[in-house]
Each structure stands twice: as structure tokens, then as C-alpha cells.
Amino acid sequence: MTRPVCVLVGAPGAGKTTIGEALAAELGVEFRDTDRDIERMAGKPIPEIFVDEGEAHFRTLERAAVAAALAGCPGVLAVGGGAVLAEENRAALVGHTVLYLSVELTDALKRVDLGVGRPLLAVNPRATLKYLLDQRRPLYEEVATATVVTDGRTPAEIVAGILPLLRR
Numbered sequence: 114m115t116r117p118v119c120v121l122v123g124a125p126g127a128g129k130t131t132i133g134e135a136l137a138a139e140l141g142v143e144f145r146d147t148d149r150d151i152e153r154m155a156g157k158p159i160p161e162i163f164v165d166e167g168e169a170h171f172r173t174l175e176r177a178a179v180a181a182a183l184a185g186c187p188g189v190l191a192v193g194g195g196a197v198l199a200e201e202n203r204a205a206l207v208g209h210t211v212l213y214l215s216v217e218l219t220d221a222l223k224r225v226d227l228g229v230g231r232p233l234l235a236v237n238p239r240a241t242l243k244y245l246l247d248q249r250r251p252l253y254e255e256v257a258t259a260t261v262v263t264d265g266r267t268p269a270e271i272v273a274g275i276l277p278l279l280r281r
């Protein structure tokens with residue numbers, strides 16, 4: 114069993130993929146993203162999984178992907194924005210170094226590009242994103258061992274802020 118150096122959680126647009134890739138490069142370790150694992154497993158992009166099989170099926174694939182990645186990723190792991198909704202995933206994160214990349218509505222909206230490629234944000238991205246942020250903030254805080262504010266900060270600044278958290 115190989116544990117991740119850290120696990121990144123946060124809402125769509127928080128920068129999990131962007132920061133995860135940059136952080137992994139800085140540390141010289143692999144980067145893994147459960148969204149990509151699911152797409153590989155399913156053989157199609159996430160929006161197509163939502164359309165063809167529905168969100169419940171996606172969440173089933175996601176629980177399997179989170180469990181597999183937590184046991185087999187020696188690097189930086191990003192989990193999907195909605196992974197914390199499942200009690201099973203929250204329980205699986207206990208004991209790991211979990212960084213909550215926090216973002217508020219204004220910056221998140223700028224980053225998600227009107228929801229393109231994000232099935233949950235396809236209709237009315239502003240209202241949906243506000244709902245998701247309000248619903249999930251307590252769940253991200255519950256699983257996190259540290260919170261990293263991303264609003265108004267560049268990816269390089271965020272990575273520089275994370276490095277000391279990992280040296281403890």
C-alpha cells in the first residue's frame with residue numbers, strides 16, 4: 114500500500130488539477146487525479162458518463178477510484194470536487210494529509226469558464242456553483258488537515274504556500 118504525499122480537495126475551479134500538477138512537479142513525484150482515472154476506467158469523458166449512465170453511476174465509479182488511488186498513489190492526489198459528498202470517501206480520507214483548496218464564488222466562476230466540460234455546471238453556472246460551494250464547504254473542512262486559500266493568488270504562490278505544510 115502506497116500513501117499519497119497529500120490529497121487535494123475543493124470545489125470545481127479551486128485548482129486541484131492545476132495546483133496538483135505544479136506541486137507534484139515541484140516535489141518530483143507523480144500526480145494523479147481521480148477524474149482522469151474514472152475517464153480511463155469508463156473509456157469516455159466525464160460529461161459523457163453523466164449523460165449516458167447518470168450521476169449515481171459516476172459516483173459509484175468515483176468511490177472505487179478514490180479507494181484505489183488512496184491505496185496506490187505515492188504522489189500528489191486530487192479527488193473530484195464532489196467526492197466529499199460520500200460518507201465512504203470522507204471516512205477513507207481520515208489519517209491522510211488532506212489540503213482543502215478553498216475558493217469563493219467570484220474567483221471560482223472566473224475559473225470554470227461558464228461550466229464547459231463540467232456537467233453539473235452546464236445550466237446556470239453561477240447559481241449552481243453558489244449552491245455547491247455552500248453545500249460542500251463544511252464537508253471540505255471536515256476532511257481537511259489544512260485549508261489553503263486560493264482566491265486572488267497565482268498557482269505559483271499557492272504551491273509555495275503548500276510546501277511548508279508538507280515539511281512538518
Ligand SMILES: Nc1ncnc2c1ncn2[C@@H]1O[C@H](COP(=O)(O)OP(=O)(O)OP(=O)(O)O)[C@@H](O)[C@H]1O
Pocket residue numbers: 123124125126127128129130131132148193194224225231263266267268271
Ligand atoms: N490560482 C489560480 N488563479 C487563476 N486561475 C487558476 C488558478 N487555479 C486554477 N486556475 C485556472 O482555473 C481553471 C480551473 O482549474 P482546475 O481545472 O485546476 O480546477 P479543478 O479544481 O481541478 O476543477 P474540477 O473540480 O472541475 O476538476 C483552469 O483554467 C486553471 O488554469
Ligand SMILES: O=C(O)C1=C[C@@H](O)[C@@H](O)[C@H](O)C1
Pocket residue numbers: 124125148159192193194195196231232233
Ligand atoms: O463537483 C463535482 O461534483 C464534480 C467535479 C469534477 O471534479 C468531476 O468529478 C465531476 O464533474 C463532478
Ligand SMILES: [Mg+2]
Pocket residue numbers: 129130131146148191
Ligand atoms: Mg480537476
